[in-house]
Amino acid sequence: xxxxxxxxxxxxxxxxxxxxLFDGDRISPRQMRRFIKSSQSVxxxxxxxxxxxxxxxxxxxxxxQLARLYSLAVDPDFRGRRIAQQLLAACETAALENGFxxxxxxxxxxxxxxxxxxxxxxxxxxxxxxxxxDDLADGLRMQKRLTPVEAKFLLPLPLYVQTTPFTCGPACxxxxxxxxxxxxxxxxxxxxxxxxxxxxxFMASGHxxxxxxxxxxxxxxxxxxxxxxxxxxxxxxxDSVRDVKKKEIIELVHQDFCQQLxxxxxxxxxxxxxxxxxxxxxxxxxxxxxxxxxxxxxGCKEPHxxxxxxxxxQFFFFHDPYAEDxxxxxxxxxxxxxxxxxxxxxxxxxxxxxxxxxxHPTAAAVIPPGG
Numbered sequence: 134x135x136x137x138x139x140x141x142x143x144x145x146x147x148x149x150x151x152x153x154l155f156d157g158d159r160i161s162p163r164q165m166r167r168f169i170k171s172s173q174s175v176x177x178x179x180x181x182x183x184x185x186x187x188x189x190x191x192x193x194x195x196x197x198q199l200a201r202l203y204s205l206a207v208d209p210d211f212r213g214r215r216i217a218q219q220l221l222a223a224c225e226t227a228a229l230e231n232g233f234x235x236x237x238x239x240x241x242x243x244x245x246x247x248x249x250x251x252x253x254x255x256x257x258x259x260x261x262x263x264x265x266x267d268d269l270a271d272g273l274r275m276q277k278r279l280t281p282v283e284a285k286f287l288l289p290l291p292l293y294v295q296t297t298p299f300t301c302g303p304a305c306x307x308x309x310x311x312x313x314x315x316x317x318x319x320x321x322x323x324x325x326x327x328x329x330x331x332x333x334x335f336m337a338s339g340h341x342x343x344x345x346x347x348x349x350x351x352x353x354x355x356x357x358x359x360x361x362x363x364x365x366x367x368x369x370x371x372d373s374v375r376d377v378k379k380k381e382i383i384e385l386v387h388q389d390f391c392q393q394l395x396x397x398x399x400x401x402x403x404x405x406x407x408x409x410x411x412x413x414x415x416x417x418x419x420x421x422x423x424x425x426x427x428x429x430x431x432g433c434k435e436p437h438x439x440x441x442x443x444x445x446x447q448f449f450f451f452h453d454p455y456a457e458d459x460x461x462x463x464x465x466x467x468x469x470x471x472x473x474x475x476x477x478x479x480x481x482x483x484x485x486x487x488x489x490x491x492x493h494p495t496a497a498a499v500i501p502p503g504g
Contacts, residue, residue: 134216136223139169139178139188146185147178154206157267160190168192168203175227179207179216186211189220193231198474199276200228202238205247221254229279230447232471236279242271251275278464286416287443287450288312292466293319295454299336302343302422303327304454305440306352309420309492313357327351333370333386335379342436344369345488346390346401348422353397358493361394362402365486370436405479405487408472414491415444422490423451425478436481442467449475 139147148162160168168174168190179187187207193200202224207216228236240247242261256275265272290312295304306327307319331347332340346369349361363369368387371380394401406414414421421441426434443450448469456462470478480487 134179134181134186134211134214134219136177136179136219139176141166141169143178143185144169147176147188150185150188150206150208153208160204174203175224175231177220177223177227179211179220181211181214181216184208184211186214187216187220189224191224191227191236193228193233198233198470199235199237200224200231200233202236205238217250218254221250225277225279229281229469232474234279234469235276237274237276239265239272239274241266242273248273248275278468280467281445281448281469283445283447285443285445285448285450287467288415288418288420290420290440290442290452290466291319292452292462293324293454294456294462294465296321296324297328297340299332299340299342300324300328301454302331302348302438303351305422305438305452306331306348306490308440308452308454309352309422310355310357312420313492313494314355330354333383335374335383336370342370343438344387344390345422345424345490346387346394348438349399349401349490350390350393350397352490352492353394353399356495358495360400360402360491360493362404362406362489362491363487364403364405365488367486369486369488406489406491408475411441411449411475411489412444414493415441415449418494420492422488422492423475423479424481424486424488426481434481447471 144166147165151160168176174190174192177189178185189205190203191200192203205217205220225236238251239262240251256277259274259276262272262274290308293304293308295301303324307323310317311319328343330351331343333344333347334341336342345361345363349359352359368384371383374380411421423439423441425437425439427437437455439451439453441449442452448471450467450469453465453468456465
């Protein structure tokens, strides 16, 4: 059995198989042709005994980290030969190679064999879709975080999940401190303490977020050798509030952070490091806290902190402190992101504010009393 990318000369066989397997929700011949030709999709075909045994179709949604398994079909004459698993693996590999770290799919809720297959292959249920199909059958949305199989260099960075919506920065700093300083024990008390030290106080709504300057200062206080790389055409997060008095306070806090960093001798570079420098730092054992926009992950334009945790030939890896629940937390360590994709998620707001807090390993790091 061979799996390959489908070509236009496969159309007749694919359309015949589609008509044989599905009474409704079919891919039309015109759609099938478009999927084969499109740069936003890859259609894999499985061949066995000179026949088309099945196909797998994955779609790419540019601007996010999500790819979609649109359809997976196997001729009944060839079932039981692990063809579905091989097609699924090909779709997962294609998603990774195109820069997508998550594959999502929909399956009929009453299709237990298919659901069992996906669960065995690592897919987790997300949401029941009421009356999703043409015959009003319910659907089930599932997804899987994809992991590259290529050789990679990973830091033994512990995962700490933020306990509030606004403490992603402190969570990333605690993960880094626990790696750099083995005696450091992350906990919620220290999470809140770091947030109080590093927050800019206000955001558009809710509690304030932590700036790169605030996190760099908090790390310096804990004995870390720190470098801050930051670019912004205005004070961090100041454009997210409209109230003039709030803007004045944010500016006051930021200038205080800048003064304290200068007095502490912490280097601040008004630029973003190139990918080659980021990779070199990771291989030296440095921790890099990066400010990103979550738009490419969930469609929401929100600031969020991650910490890079490794590198391979094609990918950077990061720990994401945000998890929807306990089950989701297992998928937040060493998340792959293509090297080109990293530059696409960096930057927040109209001013494209960027920040990278680099913590360099040093034997002289000492944790002050109280964390």
